Amino acid sequence: MPFTSLVKPRLAEIITSRGLQNARRGLHDLGRRARGTQHEVHYFHDASDPYCALIAQILPAFEARYDTALRPHLISGPPSEAVPDPKAHRENALKDASRLAQKLGLDSPKADGVAPEVNARLAAHFGDPDFSQHLKAISAAQWAGRDLPAGKQSDPTASLRAGDQELRTMGHYLGGMFYYGGEWYGGVDRLHYLEDRLQNAGLGTGPLLVPPPELVFDRQGDTPKTLEFFFSFRSPYSYLAFDRVQHLADQHKAELILRPVLPMLMRGLPVPKAKSRYILRDCTREARRLGIPFGRICDPLGAGVERGYALFDYAESDGRMATFCSAFMRSVWSEGADAASDRGLSHIVRAAGLDWAKARDELKSQTWLRRVEQNQNRLQDVGLWGVPSFHVDGQSIWGQDRLWAVADLLGTESKQALPGFG
Template identity: 35%
Template sequence: MSRLTPYVFSIVTSQRLLRWQRKLAEFRRSKAGKPHLVTVYLRISDPHSYILLQVLKALSTRYDIAFDFRTVLRLQENMYPAPGLWEQNAFADSAYLANIYGLDFPIAPPITTPELAHSATAQLLHCELQGDYLDKASAIFETYWQDQSDALNSLIDARIANNVECYQHHLLANETLLQNKGHYLSAMLHYGEKPGSEWYWGLSRLEYLEQRLTTLGAVKNATVDPISARTPTPVEPEPATDTRAASASPIINYWSARSPYSYIGLIRARELAARHGVALVIKPVLPMVMRRMQVPQQKGMYIIRDTKREAEKHNIKFGFSADPLGAAVERCYALFEHASENNLGNEFLETFARSVWAEGIDAATDAGMKTIVETAGLNWSLAKPLLNNEDWRGWAQENLLDMYENGLWGVPSFRYQQIAVFGQDRLDRLEQAIIDDRS
């Protein structure tokens, strides 16, 4: 790894660069007399798109914005390692968010067909070039997700349903635009032109778009509350010393040393476990690339930038980073058992993650790993001979199977009793489950 790598990371993720990029984008927008344009990518079979669509009217009422709607349908295969598990989790996650935001959502996924999804998509594509996309799309999405096939068919022009192929180039243009602009998910909001363009994923990242629009002075109706203000105030936990606080069930964290989200998730999960007197069990798995899977560059760039704003939100240091892919990950896992035997397993992994993602330490070198080991409270002379240990390969793969068995496919993922969630965003769901369980 180059010694310059952490400095490049820090520049790419710096707040100073972000402010400059935003300022330049706003200058160009204002000079050209263009509106605050938000491009919205929606997919009929995506539950996150359905719940996002339900808040867009309120968003446009509060902010002086215009929408450019882009309907998509096909997933980029190299971006979704386990599309079946992804869709299953997306439904459960959207149900949780819909409950928080007070939105409509079905109890079970709709019974539909690929043909119906294609017909509805063609109708949505047709509506893009009319002036009432939001109203028409809302009706189409509602009937699709509420399993009202007769009502949905009545909203689809028979001439469109019979000529779906005529909309394939339009669909391809939208999907290509999404990819060329640098993303792969639907339910995405895109604002600003390069170099000040940014992505916001559905309800989970809407707060960042609202913050940016507010800073730009784009609030036109302050009597309408920010959409992200609808999220409930976290329930104040009882003191951990309360006799009911201790739980026999631990929080399980499926974790990767190469995942920046895992770094943030580990810190937040450790804080959550401490608040409630719950044990935290970390189950490391190999990074996707080291499992011979693909992580395209555009996905990696979005993850790094999104991790930065999430880290800022939770007051976690991040950005002066030395990507640990390869030998550094292997050395970390080789010492995990030794650290665990000394009751410092979690501390060691957190120290490792902070060192590589926030302090620019190259863990592939002995000097770097020595710093990490000693900072974690371990003895370097005892740890160094274990760096070439290969026993970890067996338990890392076993952890992967355990993750799959619980309906999860990627990191960071978390499990508490029967509740399994993907991503550090949903630790609040686990916290509520812990509170409910102890009361």
């Protein structure tokens, strides 16, 4: 077995361990104490981002609840390499933010676009002790399509430039992000992780402002539907979703259509290093919360993916397509199996209940290329580009953290405690 196949999974296991996370947090807090500074939460606001419209609604409540200094930053938007398909990204963000707002009891962003003076109005209030209140009022008018409330303006150029630079320096690429003590928290979706951390540090108490939606698998309704599931073997988020999607489809007696696609890098789409780093840490905490094994990783990018995809026809002919896909992702994302090697792939094949001798004869098959190409075209047809993605009842949904939305479309109303934001 190649040396890297032995070492890299162990290193990944250390990098994703709770022990290293706690050590990092301890070092950050030690540095803060040495500098004699208070706890600071940085927030990066992109006025054109509909997800930021949701954050603006809860920011005053967050600031009031926690004994931290809120450091807001204005940014001008994500770099082009972080958004492979800007038009599809924009359309999906508006739909998804509206869906999420309804789930959380927030106002949905209805207007599309940014009034030119929004950043000028926000920049004028930088340094004000009630900045979050101004942000809430200005953002509410902006996304409702109303006139902005009367107030002062300031040239936002310097603020935007400084915010963009700070975001790059601190290691991220998107707006709607919170940063505290060396870790990033993406929007309202991940705010509960930040709240947990702040409460454990004794910086605030009370029920979470935005608890994670509780996915309920109880079946309701008698009209079976078709659920298309787009995924890739190289996507850790696809791994976190795979078995749960199967269970959800089973509960609803839905027809589950598996649509594997190539990883973004193998499709020629850029994936910035900052994005890869954030995904790894985010998947680690999501897996931990969901009770899914994760962390001993052997990245299957390239030969590992191709060899796995070459076995689709064999697995499908044996009635074990879903079992094989599940075994593959579990093995590479939690057991350190090297799918590019015969030793690793044979382990995966046997874990799926398949015959390695038969599988080995299929490794030179190229029929998977056509299947994947058709799935990628279908993914584009439904208005998406990344995975894991879902299409059900005429609607497209993106992300393993949107299974509650899939459940709603299949007929189960997932539960969510609705907070009050004042």
